[in-house]
Amino acid sequence: MGKPYSVLVIDDHPLLRRGICQLVTSDSDFTLFGEAGSGLDALSAVSDNEPDIILLDLNMKGMTGLDTLNALRQEGVTSRIVILTVSDAKQDVIRLVRAGADGYLLKDTEPDLLLDMLKNAMLGHRVISNTVQEYLSELNSSVNEQEWIENLTPRELEILQHLAEGQSNRIVAEQLHISEGTVKVHVKNLLRKANAKSRTEMAVRYLNQQS
Numbered sequence: 001m002g003k004p005y006s007v008l009v010i011d012d013h014p015l016l017r018r019g020i021c022q023l024v025t026s027d028s029d030f031t032l033f034g035e036a037g038s039g040l041d042a043l044s045a046v047s048d049n050e051p052d053i054i055l056l057d058l059n060m061k062g063m064t065g066l067d068t069l070n071a072l073r074q075e076g077v078t079s080r081i082v083i084l085t086v087s088d089a090k091q092d093v094i095r096l097v098r099a100g101a102d103g104y105l106l107k108d109t110e111p112d113l114l115l116d117m118l119k120n121a122m123l124g125h126r127v128i129s130n131t132v133q134e135y136l137s138e139l140n141s142s143v144n145e146q147e148w149i150e151n152l153t154p155r156e157l158e159i160l161q162h163l164a165e166g167q168s169n170r171i172v173a174e175q176l177h178i179s180e181g182t183v184k185v186h187v188k189n190l191l192r193k194a195n196a197k198s199r200t201e202m203a204v205r206y207l208n209q210q211s
Contacts (some may be wrong), residue, residue, distance in 0.1 A: 005122050006033035008079070010042045010068065011057040016107075016156050020055060020084070027115050053118055056101075058085035058092060066099055073100050074153045076185045080121045084114075091130075093135045099151050100192045132183035147211055148193050152191055156193070159186045164203040180181025 007024045009032070011017040017035050024030045033051035036042040040063060042054070054072070058065035069081055082103035083096050093104050103121050105114060106129045117127040128136060152160065162172045169187065173180040187199060196202035 004029055004031040005052040005118070006031050007118070008045060008051040008054045009035045009038070009043065010037075010054065010060075010065075011035075011084075012037050016057075023111050023114070024118075029119060030115070030182075038204070039065075039068035039071060042068055043075065046072065046075070046077055046079070049106045050077055052079060053078045053084055054081045055084045055118075058083055058087055058096065065126075066096060069096065069099055069101060070151075070153060073189045074155060076182055077182040078185055078188070082118065082121055082127060088129075088132050090135045093132045095151070097126070097128075097136065098148050098193060098195070100189050102192075104132060105129050106131065106157075144207060148195070149206065149209060151193060152190070156186055156190055159183060160190055160202070160206055163187070163199055164206050166203075 001085045009017055009020050009024065014037065017037065017096075021032055021035055026031050034045050035185065036045050038060060042056075054077075056065050056068060058108065060068070063071070065085065067085055069083075072079075072081065081100070082105060083101050084104045084105050084107060085092070086107050088106060096104055103117065105117060105127060109117070109129060111153050149157070149160075158176065159172055162163060163176060167175070169180050169183045173183045191202060194202045194205065197204065
């Protein structure tokens with residue numbers, strides 16, 4: 001491959017964080033973008049530049065992994081964000097994937113497999129540990145339709161409402177006084193959260209929920 005993938009490691013346990021950093025840098029396909037011990041530190045780390053991949057712990061003090069994920073997406077961060085956690089609880093898997101995580105990996109994953117899955121994430125695949133893979137079947141359940149909407153940030157919901165009116169990215173940008181590029185980032189995040197194949201599908205599902 002060409003340029004190595006840059007990785008930001010976010011974990012509030014220093015020893016674990018250092019071990020993950022060492023694992024990442026042991027593979028020539030990766031380079032360490034940085035490390036952060038909290039969600040706030042992570043937001044500061046990506047304020048000027050983005051890594052290719054963010055490895056994010058779930059159960060952190062202060063800002064949780066979910067809080068941090070939402071904050072990063074709200075800031076328009078387009079990095080691939082993969083959750084790395086000890087939690088195999090179904091509600092955590094569903095909540096984080098629906099919130100826009102590109103992967104959900106358990107910390108007992110074999111090191112070589114973890115690195116391979118991160119490479120798959122960079123190829124555009126959603127990477128999920130085998131032991132929690134079965135939970136994804138519930139993502140498309142109509143019973144959970146309202147939940148992905150409730151997980152949207154205020155700005156994402158605002159943009160979704162404009163999309164549901166059939167507005168183009170350019171019109172949405174003009175209406176909200178933001179750049180068209182920013183709208184595109186939000187639309188990408190919306191599609192991920194809705195697990196939708198197109199903006200039309202997403203808009204129809206949103207309108208159905210409002211009726």
